[in-house]
Amino acid sequence: MSGELRGSWAKLQHNFKLIRDNKAFEWFVISVIVVSSIVIGARTYDIPQGVLGVIAVMDVAVTLFFLMEILLRMAAEDRLRDFFKKGWNVFDFTIVVISLIPIDDSEYALIARMLRLFRVLRLISFIPEMRVLVSALLIAIPRIGYVALLMFVIFYLYAVIGSFLFASINDFLWGDLGAALLTLFRVATFEDWTDVMYETMEIYPWSWMYYLTFIFMSTFIFLNMMIGIVVSVLEEEHRKSLEQGLLEHELSEEQRMQTIDQQVAELNRKLDLLLAQQLHNQNKESVK
Numbered sequence: 422m423s424g425e426l427r428g429s430w431a432k433l434q435h436n437f438k439l440i441r442d443n444k445a446f447e448w449f450v451i452s453v454i455v456v457s458s459i460v461i462g463a464r465t466y467d468i469p470q471g472v473l474g475v476i477a478v479m480d481v482a483v484t485l486f487f488l489m490e491i492l493l494r495m496a497a498e499d500r501l502r503d504f505f506k507k508g509w510n511v512f513d514f515t516i517v518v519i520s521l522i523p524i525d526d527s528e529y530a531l532i533a534r535m536l537r538l539f540r541v542l543r544l545i546s547f548i549p550e551m552r553v554l555v556s557a558l559l560i561a562i563p564r565i566g567y568v569a570l571l572m573f574v575i576f577y578l579y580a581v582i583g584s585f586l587f588a589s590i591n592d593f594l595w596g597d598l599g600a601a602l603l604t605l606f607r608v609a610t611f612e613d614w615t616d617v618m619y620e621t622m623e624i625y626p627w628s629w630m631y632y633l634t635f636i637f638m639s640t641f642i643f644l645n646m647m648i649g650i651v652v653s654v655l656e657e658e659h660r661k662s663l664e665q666g667l668l669e670h671e672l673s674e675e676q677r678m679q680t681i682d683q684q685v686a687e688l689n690r691k692l693d694l695l696l697a698q699q700l701h702n703q704n705k706e707s708v709k
Contacts, residue, residue: 437497
């Protein structure tokens with residue numbers, strides 16, 4: 422009986438895998454995620470009470486669908502722990518569990534609604550290109566950190582110099598270190614930076630050198646260095662993604678061939694048993 426149960430579960434698990442790997446099912450899940458995001462965004466508008474009831478029902482339906490979908494993906498794995506070996510699966514599982522927090526009129530209702538906003542992040546795990554982008558960003562953060570640290574040193578030096586030189590001109594912009602840093606950030610983002618420069622040039626005509634050298638280093642050098650790091654990591658992640666896709670394709674082909682070989686071997690074994698049985702019956706008849 423246990424063998425029959427294992428066989429039934431194996432067939433059911435095979436069907437789960439077919440559903441999980443089906444592109445139409447993936448696109449349907451993506452559509453549900455988009456609809457869920459729209460439903461949550463609709464709550465920000467002043468809408469009739471009847472429509473709010475419909476939205477509440479849709480929210481419950483989406484939550485139940487996500488729960489069934491994650492359970493299906495877990496059941497499709499040969500071993501449950503294999504599901505949690507993949508980071509994106511853990512990410513999806515966490516978001517689904519968070520979305521199960523009930524929404525009522527308690528003091529935690531607002532927190533529960535805000536947590537359900539994270540369901541839109543599941544688009545990242547379902548769209549391979551977005552997974553590559555997020556992975557590249559996470560990998561690039563440590564490298565960008567060193568560039569950001571060097572940029573902060575430059576900001577700090579220029580902020581101290583600017584506070585010493587220009588505080589008497591405009592105390593609001595250059596009065597202390599914090600104000601000077603904010604002013605330099607404004608200059609680095611080109612937000613009316615010429616107004617700041619012309620104001621100081623009325624007292625210090627040579628102060629244009631201060632702004633141009635700062636812009637050259639902070640914007641043209643450091644920001645381009647960050648962009649270069651992100652592009653480099655993104656190309657590397659795209660290459661890894663392509664290699665992984667090819668490897669998975671080869672593995673699936675190999676598994677398919679192994680399955681065919683196993684089926685052929687099983688058929689040969691059954692044929693040998695039938696032939697042996699037939700020979701045994703013939704020998705019995707000849708003896709008679």
